[in-house]
Amino acid sequence: MSGGVDSSVAAHLLQRQGHQVIGVFMRHGILADTECRSGESQSTVNPLPILSNHRPSQGEQRQASHKQGCCTASDAADARRVAELLGIDFYAINLDKDFARIVDYFVDEYNAARTPNPCVMCNNWIKFGRLFDYAESIDATFVATGHYAQLDATADEPALYRGQDASKDQSYVLFGIDRSHLQRMMLPVGSFDKPSIRQLAAELNLDVASKRDSQEICFVAPGQHSEFVASRSPQITTNGNIVTTEGEIVGAHDGYQKFTIGQRRGLGTALGEPRFVTRIDPITRDVVIGRRAELARKSLVATQANWLIDPPQRATRCCAQIRYNSSAQSATLYPTDEQVFEVVFDDDCYAVAPGQAVVCYVDNRVLGGGWIESTA
Secondary structure (H helix, E strand, O other), X not given: OOOOHHHHHHHHHHHHOOOOOEXXXXXXXXXXXXXXXXXXXXXXXXXXXXXXXXXXXXXXXXXXXXXXXXXXXXXXXXXXXXXXXXXXXXXXXXXXXXXXXXXXXXXXXXXXXXXXXXXHHHHHHHHHHHHHHHHHHOOOOOEEOOOOEEEEOOOOOOEEXXXXXXXXXXXXXXXXXXXXXXXXXXXXXXXXXXHHHHHHHHHOOOHHHHOOOOOOOOOOOXXXXXXXXXXXXXXXXXXXXXXXXXXXXXXXXXXXXXXXXXXXXXXXXXXXXXXXXXXXXXXXXXXXXXXXHHHEEEEEEEEEEEEOOOOXXXXXXXXXXXXXXXXOEEEEEEEOOOOOEEEEEEEEEEOOOOOOEEEEEXXXXXEEEEEEEEEO
């Protein structure tokens, strides 16, 4: 329970289905460590510390209000109030050390001139990783979240599908979960659209019914990711030149972590026509810019594949999605082995960014995906 409307209504829906529901809030302590720790009980159950009765003070909530995402003290207070209204047990678990792994990944990827996706990693490592450990410790049968995706458990093995609300579908960020976890997952809001969830929350008199969705990375303030990366790795130099695809130096930049493939705004150049970031070189520290046509790619190679089906053994027609907020494109998947595959697009695909995930679908079912290593 993040303190948002989706997980709050998810808890109600599970309760309505007859399940014994336990609310769990994840605290990571990044950026505002003292605010998240203030008033904490130090009791421990199995490997995960538990805070069972912490009520953030108004001061805590004010101090944490500058943070984004779903892990602030005020979010914890929202989640607790919902749990109290529903009459369910509620625990906040301290995942500071586990979440540090997410932050390290985020910083390392940007320093390697790649575009990270910490939300996918949080799902892989924490929400459907460490929370399963916690579920085991309290003998819980399932782990449920408020993600907009659907599970079909009617076949011999559960299958993951897109959510009914196409504008909110979050199946993309779930591709990396352990296949064995599908049989113990529940996604109660996946068959609803967002307006229906908000309406149900209002009917339940939940204060979070009109709460804004969290849009930012939960441990970085909006627009501050480059400063965050620099503060976490001051020993690394990332400033360099802005160079055209023809090799002409047209400007300078103070850190390539401020750029991503496909970026148009904020380039600091005026060349009389739109230019886009086409490549970032961590060796020369050049940010290469070109025309939109130069962003076109015919194929990509992905590594660290994770499959929610039996790993493909031959060429497979699919639709491939290269970022969370993009549409999937018709393509053919060519497996190299269980960990590496190539995607060849039917039509040019634009702004394919190394470091991002590519997720493959057939008829809205998630086959699996991997991390974009290279493009051609």
